[in-house]
Amino acid sequence: MICKIAGCGKPIRYKSQQVCQMHYFRNMRTGSYDLKAKSRQQRRENQKGYQLIWSPQHPLRDSQGYVYEHRAVMYRIKGDDCGSCALCGKPESWSTCHVDHIDENIKNNAAQNLRVLCRGCNVFRGRTPESYQNLCDVGLLEHEGKRDTAHGWSKDPRVSVNGSTIRRRKRKGWSDHKALFTPSRTYRGKAKARELERAAA
Ligand SMILES: [Zn+2]
Ligand SMILES: [Zn+2]
Known part of the structure; x- marks a missing residue:
């Protein structure tokens, strides 16, 4: 009795599946008797x-x-x-x-x-704030003479929200100042928690 896989020729080791040891374990590992199936993740x-x-x-x-x-x-x-x-x-x-x-x-x-x-x-794309302005749907944001992208602003120590939050707010029509400096809800939650901790200490 030889393995049912075409061209294999090795003796059957697993009678219920009619396959050799190699094909049995390959199927266990990869879900297929086909060698190429190994790399074929969807x-x-x-x-x-x-x-x-x-x-x-x-x-x-x-x-x-x-x-x-x-x-x-x-x-x-x-x-x-x-x-x-x-x-x-x-x-x-x-x-x-x-x-x-x-x-x-x-x-x-x-x-x-x-x-x-x-x-x-x-x-x-994205090399300078000016080049980025043409590409980023919300353009540059301005505050106290500084003009930068949402991403650039997110690195400013005064800004507590990330670039995608700033862009989302601008798309909703927020002013530059509000978009940059309004703490996010989670941030506010954390600040509140810290406040409570301080009060308790
Ligand atoms: Zn085989
Ligand atoms: Zn082009």
């Missing part, structure tokens, strides 16, 4: 945190059969022609274009967070 994350989807038929797949999720999402919208750069209008192709995460969160692959950029605009 979704994985690369070292930089980009999401990859197992998609061996996708036109934008890599040599391993994975496609970047953000590129796959954009491809579903645009089709074979990726259109032109969302900032400068330069015609682009899938082999040259960058699919940019507008909120800078590379795990946010929702369609409305993605746009096609040419290489120049993508490199340019």
Whole structure:
């Protein structure tokens, strides 16, 4: 009696499954008798945190059969022609274009967070507050003569909220001053807790 897997030829060690020892343990480890199945997770994350989807038929797949999720999402919208750069209008192709995460969160692959950029605009993006202003939907915030991005302001010692909170507030129409200096609810909660601790001590 030999292993039921085509081309194996090793003797059966596990009668109920009719497979050899090697195939039995491979199936236990990977959920498949197929050797290649080992690397075929449906979704994985690369070292930089980009999401990859197992998609061996996708036109934008890599040599391993994975496609970047953000590129796959954009491809579903645009089709074979990726259109032109969302900032400068330069015609682009899938082999040259960058699919940019507008909120800078590379795990946010929702369609409305993605746009096609040419290489120049993508490199340019975010380098200085002025260049960033064209790109960031809320622009620069100003206080006492200082102008900076939401992210830049979040590093200011006077500001207790992070960049995405500032941007969210600006999108809601808050003034620069309110968006920067209103403590967030959790921050206020912590401050309150500290206050109570001090009172108790
Ligand atoms: Zn076998
Ligand atoms: Zn461009």
